[in-house]
Amino acid sequence: MNDSPTVTPAMEDYLKGIYELGGALGTVSTQQVAGRLSVSCPSATNMIKKLAALELLMHTPYRGVELTAQGTLIARRVLRHHELLELFLWRTLAIPPDQGHREADARPTRAPRLTAAAGPVDRRRPALSSWAESADAH
Numbered sequence: 001m002n003d004s005p006t007v008t009p010a011m012e013d014y015l016k017g018i019y020e021l022g023g024a025l026g027t028v029s030t031q032q033v034a035g036r037l038s039v040s041c042p043s044a045t046n047m048i049k050k051l052a053a054l055e056l057l058m059h060t061p062y063r064g065v066e067l068t069a070q071g072t073l074i075a076r077r078v079l080r081h082h083e084l085l086e087l088f089l090w091r092t093l094a095i096p097p098d099q100g101h102r103e104a105d106a107r108p109t110r111a112p113r114l115t116a117a118a119g120p121v122d123r124r125r126p127a128l129s130s131w132a133e134s135a136d137a138h
């Protein structure tokens with residue numbers, strides 16, 4: 001990740017959301033982004049300006065946003081990490097995919113947020129990191 005600017009989890013959520021709306025292929029409106037992220041348009045615009053300053057997307061006022069190559073790369077990475085987390089939760093802890101999806105979405109690039117029922121996951125966090133790294137290498 002040394003090639004990336006400092007990207008917060010909130011920024012990653014935006015990049016992932018914009019990517020899922022088709023922002024790697026064309027322009028997505030600010031309203032669409034706000035709807036996707038369940039935030040107000042001013043909040044979305046505020047974050048979009050930050051992402052544009054980092055050159056992770058191009059912002060055309062009154063038209064919308066489009067991801068840059070770098071923004072697309074990060075969005076794909078976030079999505080891949082999400083899928084790896086789901087797979088890990090399912091294969092090693094038998095957490096069903098629908099629940100795993102919510103856990104993975106809660107913290108896109110970090111260890112899943114734990115519910116009381118999933119207590120044992122906590123002790124396995126180091127295993128998750130190395131598992132995800134080795135899986136990423138393939």
Ligand SMILES: [Zn+2]
Nearest residue numbers: 082086101104
């Ligand atoms: Zn999912």
